[in-house]
Amino acid sequence: MERGVIDRFEDETAVIEVDGTTRDFPRASLPNEAKVGDVVVIDNGEIRLDRQDTSKRNSEINRLMDELFE
Template identity: 35%
Template sequence: MGGIDMKGIVDRFEGEFVVIEINGVTKDFARSEVDSAVEPGDSVILIDGKWVTDDDETKSRVGVIKELMKDVWED
């Protein structure tokens, strides 16, 4: 029985590793532990030992970032 163990944000890819920020701390994970569709900036969740994109959380983060950028450029 797996379930959702952790959440994080993909910071970047480095060679055979994926750097994921979890609670403000970055950790390296083997690419084999990360779904091939995951991209830098994605919110991810660990389900049954595999990091996968949390589509709803990723879309929410992108929307917030776009609003912040709009506010910055309106001045």
């Protein structure tokens, strides 16, 4: 099982950062609601969203931005 973050979409390809490197996956293999910045779990070729980690990651990014722009 691996964890990654959706970096971008290029046509029908999803580029996901896993352990500091990017890997390409067919966009169709992701859930329809997947978007850039979402945390995903890759398990035996199945990709699912990790909404809890995505929420934590977004909260941390917002906190850091708030500190930066104070």
